[in-house]
Amino acid sequence: MAAKIFITGVTGYIAGDALYALNQTHPDYEYSALVRTQDKADQVKAAYPKIRIVLGGLDDSQILEDEAAKADIVLHAADASDHEGAAKAIAKGIAKGHSKEIPAFWLHTGGTGILTYFDSKDERFGEWDEKEFNDWSGVEELTNLPDEAFHRNVDKIVLETGINKADSVKTAIVCPPTIYGKGRGPISGRSRQAYELAKLVLRKGYAPIIGKGKARWNNVHVHDLSDIWVGLVEAAVAKKLDAELWGAKGYYLAEHGEHVWGDLSRLIAKTAADLGYISKDWKEQPLDQKEAFEIADFQALSWGLNSRGKAERASKLLGWKPHRPSVEEEVPNIVEEEKERLG
Numbered sequence: 001m002a003a004k005i006f007i008t009g010v011t012g013y014i015a016g017d018a019l020y021a022l023n024q025t026h027p028d029y030e031y032s033a034l035v036r037t038q039d040k041a042d043q044v045k046a047a048y049p050k051i052r053i054v055l056g057g058l059d060d061s062q063i064l065e066d067e068a069a070k071a072d073i074v075l076h077a078a079d080a081s082d083h084e085g086a087a088k089a090i091a092k093g094i095a096k097g098h099s100k101e102i103p104a105f106w107l108h109t110g111g112t113g114i115l116t117y118f119d120s121k122d123e124r125f126g127e128w129d130e131k132e133f134n135d136w137s138g139v140e141e142l143t144n145l146p147d148e149a150f151h152r153n154v155d156k157i158v159l160e161t162g163i164n165k166a167d168s169v170k171t172a173i174v175c176p177p178t179i180y181g182k183g184r185g186p187i188s189g190r191s192r193q194a195y196e197l198a199k200l201v202l203r204k205g206y207a208p209i210i211g212k213g214k215a216r217w218n219n220v221h222v223h224d225l226s227d228i229w230v231g232l233v234e235a236a237v238a239k240k241l242d243a244e245l246w247g248a249k250g251y252y253l254a255e256h257g258e259h260v261w262g263d264l265s266r267l268i269a270k271t272a273a274d275l276g277y278i279s280k281d282w283k284e285q286p287l288d289q290k291e292a293f294e295i296a297d298f299q300a301l302s303w304g305l306n307s308r309g310k311a312e313r314a315s316k317l318l319g320w321k322p323h324r325p326s327v328e329e330e331v332p333n334i335v336e337e338e339k340e341r342l343g
Contacts, residue, residue, distance in 0.1 A: 003237045006071035008034040008058070008086070009078030010044055013222065014109060014176070016185015018075060021226035022233060023048060029237075032067065034058075034078065040187060047186035064089035069097025073105045073236050075229060080109040081151040091161040091169075100167040105236035105246075107229065108158045110151055110175035112218060112253070116305040117149035119215070125289050126211015126262070129306040135175075135253040136312035142175075142251050162247035170246035172232050176225050176254045177218035177307060180327050180334065184223075190337070191222065194327060196299040198268050198338040205278040206285040207269035210292050210304030213262020213284075217307045218255035221324035225254050231318030245317055253311040256322035261303040267328060271335050 005022070009015035010033040019031065032052040035041040041053045056063040058078060068074050068090045076090060090106065098104040115133055119125070133142055143159055145152055155173060162171030183189035200208055232252075235245055243249060265284075272278045292300035314320035 002028050002030045003072045003233075004030045004032070004070065005073045005075060005233065006032045006034070006054075006067045007075045007077070009076070009080070009109075010185065011035060011040045011187040012078060013183045013185065013188050013191055014179070014225070015075065015077035016188055017183040017222045018077065018226045018229040019048070020184035021223070021230050025230055026233070032071070034063070034067070044186050058083045058086040061085060061089040065093030065096070068093030068104075071104065073107065073233060075107045075233070077109040081111040081113070081154055084154055084157065087154045087157040091157055094169050095161065095165045098168045103168050103170055103241075106158065106161065106169060106171045107232050108171065108173045110155055110173045112175050112177040112307040112309060113150040113302065114145060114152060114155065114175070115307040115309055116302070117145060119305045120150070121148070125304040126209070126213050126215050127306070128214040129216070129308070131306065131308065133253070133309035134312060135251055135309065136316060139249050139251050139313070143248065159248070162250060166247050170236065170241065170250070172246055172250040172252060174228055174232070174252045174254055176220055177309075178259070178327065179220055179222050179225060180330050181221040181223055181324060182333070182337070193299050193302055194264065194334055195338055197265060197303060198272070198334045199342065200295060201265070201268050201272050202277055202335070202338055202342055204285070206283050207265040208287050208292070208295075208300070208303070209262050209265060209284050210287050210300070213260070213265070215261050215304050215306045216258050217261060217302065217305070218253070218258045218309060219327045220254045220256045220322065221330070224256055224322035224324050227322070228252060228254055228314050228318065228320055231314065231320055235318065242317070252313050253309040254314065255309060255311045256324070257326055258308060259327055264327070265303070267331055268335060271331050275332070275335060277335065277339055
């Protein structure tokens with residue numbers, strides 16, 4: 001019998017690309033997708049004629065419960081790290097519909113905004129920091145961050161489900177950093193952080209430097225990220241129940257390097273100038289926290305925060321080998337895509 005996989009967020013960037021990678025690798029699986037509107041449902045259906053569309057949104061708790069109860073695997077990516085109600089509904093449904101004999105697998109999208117806790121708490125902005133998390137040797141630190149940390153309220157719902165219902169529900173949190181690269185989803189192929197930075201450079205003609213510009217953040221190509229989802233789905237379908245994979249230890253960082261935000265801003269500006277999109281005489285423009293937020297919301301705030309972690313768990317347990325181009329290599333494409341969007 002084909003595995004039944006229920007996915008939220010296929011009209012977005014992360015799950016859109018994950019669905020593409022999964023369907024390419026395992027077209028025999030039975031996919032269902034939560035989609036809010038009929039218009040978007042039609043677009044998804046056109047790309048994936050065999051997919052079962054579930055019309056609804058994240059506030060439709062009963063729908064989420066019912067679908068989680070029926071699925072063998074839930075891949076939750078639609079506002080997954082922040083929508084507490086959706087996480088509670090999935091937790092309730094997936095536990096109700098499964099047992100030790102027939103376990104289910106909940107693959108949840110977190111976010112490394114949670115790793116900015118110490119910068120945020122100490123009001124450090126654009127500062128160099130040596131702190132680096134590790135999802136293998138330091139997984140307990142990741143799963144026990146302070147309740148005030150970004151995304152922590154939803155992380156706890158997933159972790160507690162995977163621990164308290166460990167026999168019947170196997171959970172894994174995948175925590176991506178800055179994601180880049182062209183997504184292969186049916187609707188959205190655009191990420192945010194680096195792309196919003198490029199948009200600002202193109203619109204203003206300068207390189208924004210947040211604080212001292214020394215904050216660092218990990219990054220990963222979206223296609224490499226999708227390889228982790230494929231690996232976890234394959235482990236779930238094979239009923240691999242190793243405690244290192246799921247539950248209390250099932251917390252996966254996803255990085256293939258890191259960048260310094262100030263350096264990335266300068267590289268984007270230089271590239272835009274070389275392409276003739278801004279003046280050759282572009283300058284750096286310092287921005288404080290308030291100015292950054294007013295210009296580009298949280299995306300800009302993140303340009304001044306440290307979020308650093310080492311991704312070892314997926315490599316050790318799933319054989320994950322990220323190999324796509326680096327974010328620096330991708331910058332010309334990012335600039336060109338944002339220029340096209342701006343017109």
